[in-house]
Amino acid sequence: MSFGTILVSGLAILLALATAIESSVGEWLALSLIILAGIPHGSFDLRLAEAKWRESSRSRLSILAIYVSSGMAMSAFCIVFPTVGLALFLVISIIHFSEGEMIHGGMARGWMIGSSSVVLPIGLHLTGARAYLHYFISFDLMESLSPFLQLLAVSLAVLLFIQLSRDSLKRDPDIDSNTLQRWICLGAWLLLPPLSGFCIWFIGRHSCKHLEVCKDLFRESRFGMPLDFLVISLVAILLIIPLSLFFDLRDINQLFAATIVLIAGLTVPHILVTHDLQKTMKQMRQQA
DSSP states (O other): OOHHHHHHHHHHHHHHHHHHHOHHHHHHHHHHHIIIIIGGGGTTHHHHHHHHHGGGOSOHHHHHHHHHHHHHHHHHHHHHSHHHHHHHHHHHHHHHHHHHHHTTTOHHHHHHHHHHHHHHHHHTOHHHHHHHTTTTSOHHHHHHHHHHHHHHHHHHHHHHHHHHHHHHTSOOHHHHHHHHHHHHHHHHHHHSOHHHHHHHHIIIIIIHHHHHHTGGGGTTOTTSSOHHHHHHHHHHHHTTTGGGGTSOTTSHHHHHHHHHHHHHHHHHHHHHHHTTHHHHHHHHHHHO
């Protein structure tokens, strides 16, 4: 059994047990894990950006300036224009998640799973999603969007069920491992509250797969992770603190809104850097 499968399974069991105790316990735990364990998965971005843009950029400082300014602009946009900012962030996230899944199953399957990871936790759990998204979408607008979101979520769930059933009939070890993880994610999206279901996918699948691609970058450190990865991870997590000026971080709904603003700011430069990630990693190996 692969590490990814063990991680997805472990998260599913942990969050299912926490939800069984009380739904709010599972959701607080899931959101905490998203912040503490999910956000750091992009902490190799500056190294990747340097490798990707080295020929077209004059210095590391210019690379850092592009990275930070694009992230700050996106976060500010989500605060000033929350509804449009959320819509843009969700579209960017679907593109990013789908691209990551295409590496392990082709374009059609990648788009299906990437879209499901965003739409299913919202469309199948509208009561919880309304409260979480209230800063970005008014209750009235959410109410008018609900029939469309439910139809889209159910349609994607059925299509994904059919696809995973077909994949389960194949006898390919790589397909088997990925399919099992996707079955667990689908079950989590269907059965668990929105943050818990998304957390299992975001950490157990998406973040884990990203770090697997970047695994060569770990080899420099005898401690398992390079110092810059740990420092950037800590800084990225602590960026939630300034958002307390706009949100009450003691309230899970507002903490979620702050997390969206933070992750949106981190995702825009992250997707620019990680587009065609395998090609970038190949270039880095050739330069080493």
